Amino acid sequence: MSLRGQTAVVTGAVMGIGRAMVEILLQNDAKVALLDVNKSGGESLTEALGKQYGSQNVLFLDCDVESEEQFKAAFKRAVDAFGQIDIVFNNAGILNEATWEKTVSINLLGVIRGTYLALEHMNKTHGGRGGVIINTGSMAGLGPFSCCPVYTATKHGVVSFTRAMASASTVSGYGVRFNAVCPGFVQTDLFSNIPIRLGQYSHMADATAQLVKKMGVITPSQVAEAVLEMVTDETKNGEALMVMPKGKEYITFPNLISPNK
Numbered sequence: 001m002s003l004r005g006q007t008a009v010v011t012g013a014v015m016g017i018g019r020a021m022v023e024i025l026l027q028n029d030a031k032v033a034l035l036d037v038n039k040s041g042g043e044s045l046t047e048a049l050g051k052q053y054g055s056q057n058v059l060f061l062d063c064d065v066e067s068e069e070q071f072k073a074a075f076k077r078a079v080d081a082f083g084q085i086d087i088v089f090n091n092a093g094i095l096n097e098a099t100w101e102k103t104v105s106i107n108l109l110g111v112i113r114g115t116y117l118a119l120e121h122m123n124k125t126h127g128g129r130g131g132v133i134i135n136t137g138s139m140a141g142l143g144p145f146s147c148c149p150v151y152t153a154t155k156h157g158v159v160s161f162t163r164a165m166a167s168a169s170t171v172s173g174y175g176v177r178f179n180a181v182c183p184g185f186v187q188t189d190l191f192s193n194i195p196i197r198l199g200q201y202s203h204m205a206d207a208t209a210q211l212v213k214k215m216g217v218i219t220p221s222q223v224a225e226a227v228l229e230m231v232t233d234e235t236k237n238g239e240a241l242m243v244m245p246k247g248k249e250y251i252t253f254p255n256l257i258s259p260n261k
C-alpha cells in the first residue's frame with residue numbers, strides 16, 4: 001500500500017529499528033522526518049537517503065526526546081517542511097539499568113511527550129487530520145524481565161499508555177489510532193554490551209544469554225514490517241503486536257471489567 005502524500009515522524013531514526021522504519025516508509029512513498037540525538041549520523045544518513053528517495057522526501061532534525069523544547073521545535077519544523085503529520089513512530093529508547101532515571105526519561109517520558117506533541121498537530125478536534133501513532137514497547141512490556149526491572153517498567157508503561165490513549169482517542173474523537181509494537185530480541189546496538197547495560201543486574205547476563213538462545217533474534221526490518229502493518233491497517237487501534245522469530249501475534253489482554261469473558 002502506497003503512503004504517497006503522507007508524512008511520518010520517526011524518533012531514534014538513525015540506527016536499528018528506527019532506521020529500518022525510515023527506510024520502509026520511504027520505500028512506500030512517504031515523506032519522513034528523522035529525529036535523533038545522533039547529529040552526525042543523522043545528517044550523513046539523510047544525505048544518503050535523499051540521493052536514493054529524493055531530498056524533498058527526507059529531513060533530519062537534531063532532537064533529544066527528553067527535551068520538550070527540542071521535540072516541540074522538531075515537530076514544528078516537520079510540519080513547516082511537509083505540511084502535515086500523518087504517522088508518528090515514537091521509537092527512541094535505551095537500555096541501561098545503571099542510569100535508570102535516564103532510561104525512564106527517554107523510554108517512557110519521551111514516548112508520552114512525543115504522543116502529546118504529535119496530537120497538537122494530528123488531533124481532529126484541534127484542526128488536525130488524524131493519523132496513527134505507533135509506540136515501541138517490547139516483550140519486556142508484556143512480562144517482567146528480571147535482568148532489567150526499570151526497562152521493564154518503562155516498556156509496560158509504554159504499552160499501557162498506548163492502549164489507554166487508543167481508548168481516549170476513540171471516546172474523544174481525535175481521529176488518531178494508537179498501537180504498540182512489542183519486539184523480542186532484535187539485532188541492534190541496544191542489543192550489545194548487555195552486561196554493562198544491566199548495571200547492578202549484570203550477574204544475570206549469562207541467564208539472559210540463555211533466554212536469547214531460547215527465544216532467538218530478529219532483524220530491525222522484521223520489526224518495521226510489523227509496524228507498517230499497524231500503520232496501514234485502519235482497523236488496528238489499541239493493539240500490542242508481538243514480533244518474534246516464529247512470527248507476529250496480536251496480544252489479547254484480560255477483560256478486567258468482565259473477567260470471565
Ligand SMILES: NC(=O)c1ccc[n+]([C@@H]2O[C@H](COP(=O)([O-])OP(=O)(O)OC[C@H]3O[C@@H](n4cnc5c(N)ncnc54)[C@H](O)[C@@H]3O)[C@@H](O)[C@H]2O)c1
Pocket residue numbers: 011012013014015016017018035036037038063064065066091092093094095106107136137138139182183184185186187188189190191
Ligand atoms: N533491540 C532490541 O532487542 C529491542 C527489542 C524490543 C524493543 N526495543 C526498543 O526499540 C527501540 C529502538 O531500539 P534499537 O534496538 O533500535 O536501539 P538502537 O540503540 O540501535 O537505536 C536507538 C536510536 O535511538 C537514538 N536515541 C537514543 N536516545 C535518544 C534520545 N534521547 N532522543 C532521540 N533519539 C535517541 C539513538 O541515537 C539511536 O539512533 C527502543 O525503544 C528499544 O527499547 C529494542
Ligand SMILES: CCCCC[C@H](O)/C=C/C=C\C=C\C=C\[C@@H](O)[C@@H](O)CCCC(=O)O
Pocket residue numbers: 095137138139140142143144145146147148183184185186191194208211
Ligand atoms: C538483555 C537485552 C534486553 C533487550 C531489551 C529488548 O526490549 C528485548 C527484549 C526481548 C525479550 C524480553 C523477554 C522478556 C520476557 C519476560 O516476560 C519473561 O518471560 C522472562 C523470564 C525470564 C527472566 O529473566 O525474567
